[in-house]
Every structure is written in C-alpha cells, then in structure tokens.
Amino acid sequence: MLGKLLLDENLSDKIVPKIIDLYPNSTHVKALGLTNTDDSIIWDYAKENDYVIVSKDSDFHQRSILYGLSINVVFYMVILQNLSI
Numbered sequence: 001m002l003g004k005l006l007l008d009e010n011l012s013d014k015i016v017p018k019i020i021d022l023y024p025n026s027t028h029v030k031a032l033g034l035t036n037t038d039d040s041i042i043w044d045y046a047k048e049n050d051y052v053i054v055s056k057d058s059d060f061h062q063r064s065i066l067y068g069l070s071i072n073v074v075f076y077m078v079i080l081q082n083l084s085i
Contacts, residue, residue, distance in 0.1 A: 006051035008042070008060070009035045027051075039063060 005026040007015055013028040020026060029035055034042055039059050046053050053060045 004051055005054050006032075006042070006046050006049075008053060008055035008057075010056040011054065043067075 003023070005019065005023045007013070007026070007028040009029045011028070013030045016026055016028050016031070029037065029042060032045070034045065040063075042053070043060065043063055045051070055061075
C-alpha cells in the first residue's frame with residue numbers, strides 16, 4: 001500500500017478529492033504552501049511526514065537514485081492515468 005500521497009505542483013490539485021478515499025490524508029503541495037519551492041524542501045517534507053511523492057516529471061525519481069530510496073516516488077502515469085481529470 002502506498003499510504004498518503006503528496007502531489008507535486010506539476011499535477012492538478014483537483015486530483016486530491018478524487019483519490020482521498022483510496023489514499024487518506026493525501027494532499028497537494030499547493031495546500032501546504034509549497035508551490036515554487038525547491039525540490040529538496042518538498043523531498044524533506046515528504047520524508048519527515050511519511051508522504052509518497054507523486055510527480056509527472058523525473059526530478060524526484062532522479063533524486064531518489066542520487067540520495068537513495070529514503071522515500072517513495074511514484075510517477076503520475078502509474079497511479080493516476082485512469083482518472084478523468
């Protein structure tokens with residue numbers, strides 16, 4: 001199970017209400033005031049608060065390779081491709 005998700009700013013914040021039943025306590029960086037924030041800050045926030053980062057680009061995936069898999073990173077197309085958003 002993935003747990004709670006933290007959606008990156010390159011994804012719509014309108015996704016959260018559509019997945020909240022499946023992934024309780026999930027949120028979007030916009031709701032946390034983390035838009036236009038350096039990826040390292042979002043990474044640290046996710047790690048400290050037990051979030052899985054969901055992103056549409058490869059930045060966080062590359063960071064996980066560089067720094068190790070201290071948090072989970074999921075690409076947008078894997079989880080959300082079937083939602084009509």
